[in-house]
Amino acid sequence: MKFEDLLSDIGGFGRFQKMVVCLSFLGRVTLPCHFLVNSFIAGIPPHHCDISDLDALGNFGNMSVEERQTVSIPMQADGTLSSCLMFPEPQFHTLHNSSNSTGLPAEPCRNGWVYDNSTFTSTLATEWDLVCDQKGLNKATATIFFVGVMFGAMTFGALSDRYGRRIMLLVSYLSGMAFALLSVFSTSYAMFAVLRFLTGFCLTGIVIVTSVLIVEWVSIENRKLVGFTDSLSWAFGFMALPAFAFLIRDWRWLIVAITAPVVVAIIAWRWVPESARWLIANGRLEEAHYYLDKCAQMNRRQAMASSIHIENLSNIVVTNRGSRKYSYLDLLRTPKIRKRALLTGLSWCGVNSIFYGISFNITGFGVNIYLTQFIMAAVEIPAKVTVFYLLDKIGRRRIEYGGLFLAGICLVITVVAPREQPVVRTVIAVLGKGFVAASFATLILHTSEVYPTVIRQHGMGYNSFMGRAGAAVAPLILLLDDVWLGLPQLILCGIAVGSCLVTSRLPETKGRCLPETIEDIEGNKSTTSGSPVLSHGSADSEVGG
Numbered sequence: 001m002k003f004e005d006l007l008s009d010i011g012g013f014g015r016f017q018k019m020v021v022c023l024s025f026l027g028r029v030t031l032p033c034h035f036l037v038n039s040f041i042a043g044i045p046p047h048h049c050d051i052s053d054l055d056a057l058g059n060f061g062n063m064s065v066e067e068r069q070t071v072s073i074p075m076q077a078d079g080t081l082s083s084c085l086m087f088p089e090p091q092f093h094t095l096h097n098s099s100n101s102t103g104l105p106a107e108p109c110r111n112g113w114v115y116d117n118s119t120f121t122s123t124l125a126t127e128w129d130l131v132c133d134q135k136g137l138n139k140a141t142a143t144i145f146f147v148g149v150m151f152g153a154m155t156f157g158a159l160s161d162r163y164g165r166r167i168m169l170l171v172s173y174l175s176g177m178a179f180a181l182l183s184v185f186s187t188s189y190a191m192f193a194v195l196r197f198l199t200g201f202c203l204t205g206i207v208i209v210t211s212v213l214i215v216e217w218v219s220i221e222n223r224k225l226v227g228f229t230d231s232l233s234w235a236f237g238f239m240a241l242p243a244f245a246f247l248i249r250d251w252r253w254l255i256v257a258i259t260a261p262v263v264v265a266i267i268a269w270r271w272v273p274e275s276a277r278w279l280i281a282n283g284r285l286e287e288a289h290y291y292l293d294k295c296a297q298m299n300r301r302q303a304m305a306s307s308i309h310i311e312n313l314s315n316i317v318v319t320n321r322g323s324r325k326y327s328y329l330d331l332l333r334t335p336k337i338r339k340r341a342l343l344t345g346l347s348w349c350g351v352n353s354i355f356y357g358i359s360f361n362i363t364g365f366g367v368n369i370y371l372t373q374f375i376m377a378a379v380e381i382p383a384k385v386t387v388f389y390l391l392d393k394i395g396r397r398r399i400e401y402g403g404l405f406l407a408g409i410c411l412v413i414t415v416v417a418p419r420e421q422p423v424v425r426t427v428i429a430v431l432g433k434g435f436v437a438a439s440f441a442t443l444i445l446h447t448s449e450v451y452p453t454v455i456r457q458h459g460m461g462y463n464s465f466m467g468r469a470g471a472a473v474a475p476l477i478l479l480l481d482d483v484w485l486g487l488p489q490l491i492l493c494g495i496a497v498g499s500c501l502v503t504s505r506l507p508e509t510k511g512r513c514l515p516e517t518i519e520d521i522e523g524n525k526s527t528t529s530g531s532p533v534l535s536h537g538s539a540d541s542e543v544g545g
Contacts, residue, residue, distance in 0.1 A: 003277055004220060004513050006308070010292060012219025013226075014299030016273075020217050021226050023272050024210040025233045027173065027265035031207055032237035032377075033244065033258035034180065034199065035149075036359055038142035038475070039373065040241075041251035044125045044135070046116040048073055049086035049109035074106045084108060084132035108132070119369070121249035128189045137189065139475045142360065144193050146472035148200030150465045154328070156205035157461015161326060165213045165457070166274040172205025173266045180259040184252040200468075206265075208464055212457050215448045216277040217295075220513060227445035228388040235384060235437075238377035242370045277453045281516065285313045326455050331462055334522050337455075341462060343506050344447050347400070348467035350499025351440050354407055356474035357492045358433045372426060379434040380441075387438045395510040396446040400503040403439030407432045408496030415486040415493070436496075439503075449509040453516045470495075 004012075011017070051072040063071075071090045074082045085106040115126045125131055130138035160168040179198040186192035214226045241258065248254045276295075279288035289308060296304050331341040359376060390399055410432030417425045451459030480487045515521050 002513060003280070003516065006292070007217075007219050009304045010296035010301045010308070011299030013222035014295075014301075016295040016298040017214075017218050017222070017226070019271065019298070020214055020273060021229055023265075023268050024214050024230060026268050027169070027206045027262070028210055028230065028233040029237040029240075030258060030261045030265075031203060032234050033241045034145075034203055035471075036238065036241055036356075036373075037245075037254065037258060038145065039360055039369070040120070040123070040245040041254060042124045042130070042138050042141050043120050043369070044131055044138060045118075045120050045123070047083055047113045047131055048081050049084070050111040050114050051086060053111050074104065082106070083113075086110065119249075120251075123251050124189070124192070127251070130189065136479065139479055141193065141196060142356075142475040143472045145196050145200040146356075146468045148197035149204040149468040150472065152201035152204035153208055153461045153464030153468060155201070155461070156208045157457050157459075157464065158328065160205075160209050160212070160461075161278075161455065161457040164274055165209045165216075165278060166272055168205055169209040169213075169272060170266070170269050172202055172209065173262055173269060176203035176206065177259055177262040177266070178202075180255060180262075184255050204464060204468070208457070208460055211444055212448055212460055213272075213275055215445070215514070216275045216453065216456070217273070220511065223445065223449070224388060224391040227391075227441070228384060231384050231387075231441040231444070232381070234441075235377060235380035238380065239374060242373040242377070245373075246370045277514075277516070278457075280313055281453050288313055326458060328458055328462060330455050330518065331458060334518060336521050336523075337451075337518060340450050340507070340521075341459070343502055344443075344450065344459070344463050345466040346502045347443055347499055347506065348447070348463045349470035350495050350502065351400075351404065351436060351443055352467040352470035353474050353477070353495050354404070354411075354436045354492050354499070355433075355440050356471040357477055357488065358411075358429060358436065360475055361429070361478055361488070375426075375430050376433045379430050380437040383434040383438040384441050387441055391442070391445075392510060395508045396442050396449075397503065397506050397508050399442045400439045400446065400506070401500045403435045403437075403442070404496050404500040404503065407435040407439070408493045408500065410435065411489045411493040411496060415489045419485070443503070446506065446509060449512070449514060450507060451515070452518055452520055453514065454518065456514075 048069065049072075051068065069081055071092050072087055074085050074087065076082055086109055088105065088107055091104055109132070112129055113131060117126075120126070124141060125138050128134075156168055156172060159171075176199060179195050179202055183192055183195035183199060186195060211230065214230060215223055218226050244257050245254060248257055273291045273294065274287065276288045276291045279285070279291070292308055292313075296302065296308070330337070332338050359373075387399055410428050413428045414425050414432070417428060419425070447463050448456065448460060477491050478488050480491070
């Protein structure tokens with residue numbers, strides 16, 4: 001008997017499963033805020049050198065503020081004042097002809113900067129002067145966070161497969177909230193960077209655990225529905241972020257605001273069930289029986305609940321796992337699992353690079369950043385609705401590489417589109433974001449289906465690691481606009497094409513049972529009746545078809 005058969009008997013998507021999805025939603029909705037908040041907490045407002053020390057060097061008389069700046073700060077080629085340079089002493093002869101400032105000796109700002117606070121009250125840039133020569137540190141804040149997410153994904157993936165989904169979810173909630181709140185008390189950039197790394201490390205456990213937990217509790221025909229619902233939590237959280245940022249212009253209070261919802265998730269954790277699949281695979285049959293009975297009772301399948309016997313649960317797993325402890329090395333030991341790990345890892349890395357490359361570039365299209373961020377979030381709703389209706393019609397794989405291909409086209413258009421038309425460029429970028437969001441949402445569900453239960457959490461941890469590696473690189477790619485404005489988009493387009501080719505080689509999982517053991521994938525042992533497990537020749541013969 002397969003677990004899917006048992007799940008069908010006690011309700012594959014009843015009140016119990018809906019409760020699991022809702023509880024998962026509570027924890028996940030805060031994640032996109034933390035993942036994308038760098039666009040606001042590290043925002044660089046318009047600024048120029050503090051020229052107050054020049055008062056003693058010249059008689060400014062009744063000059064206006066603009067006139068004082070003209071004689072104290074060099075003019076750039078585009079007619080704007082330099083953000084990083086100042087004259088050693090006032091150049092009064094430039095007052096009526098600013099072009100005369102060309103070629104005059106200038107030096108870096110001596111006494112810091114004056115910032116325009118009309119958009120942000122306080123950011124990391126204004127707090128620790130992360131501008132001009134220090135601009136790279138400002139961009140690196142997002143990279144540091146995602147490096148933490150990378151290692152957290154590997155850690156929580158392994159710990160969740162060893163100690164269980166439920167307990168590691170609580171650990172992620174508590175530690176992630178603690179480090180996020182501690183970061184607002186940072187007294188130096190180094191202190192903030194360390195705490196931001198730890199915040200990313202701990203928060204990633206939420207997405208790693210919940211993605212797997214909800215898939216392991218629902219029937220085959222409802223996996224796409226919970227995947228769709230789960231992905232909406234990201235879209236709603238993403239849409240809430242610009243609203244929070246618009247209302248809260250101080251970076252410290254903004255972090256507090258986006259972390260607060262975790263408190264609700266911690267309170268609701270007591271109702272989160274452990275994965276019965278994981279319990280059975282680990283020989284903890286009495287606990288599995290408890291949750292299966294609870295599921296049957298909540299789904300009003302009392303008659304089926306009485307027919308579940310502990311001694312029969314051991315027959316659900318094809319190969320008794322016994323006392324063996326799995327590790328990330330099991331992703332490499334067998335050929336088919338190794339191949340899937342390579343393909344999914346590269347796919348996650350590429351998709352994340354594109355997704356965050358577009359998301360972080362909200363100032364690159366010349367439109368209000370709050371509005372741009374909101375629109376980029378809102379476009380995920382129709383994108384994911386479309387995915388929901390296409391999953392069972394064309395399958396996971398085609399949606400993934402189709403979305404990446406269309407996103408690549410949009411990125412090329414943003415390179416050649418005139419910069420004098422910011423609205424057009426923003427619309428194209430938003431469409432590209434929608435396409436890559438559709439691919440991303442499908443990839444998360446797809447990945448959870450291609451790995452067997454005994455190493456599924458390891459597989460998700462590894463792929464999240466690879467994905468966050470791509471996300472960590474995205475802010476650094478955007479720094480290349482200093483070389484050429486269109487270079488970041490061109491690089492992201494190349495990544496989209498490469499990722500499109502990789503995802504086309506993944507096995508299709510539409511309508512297939514979740515594999516339970518490595519033998520189910522490798523085809524070393526025959527499986528029981530029911531819908532075919534994603535294994536043997538049938539699964540891998542589809543690769544590249």
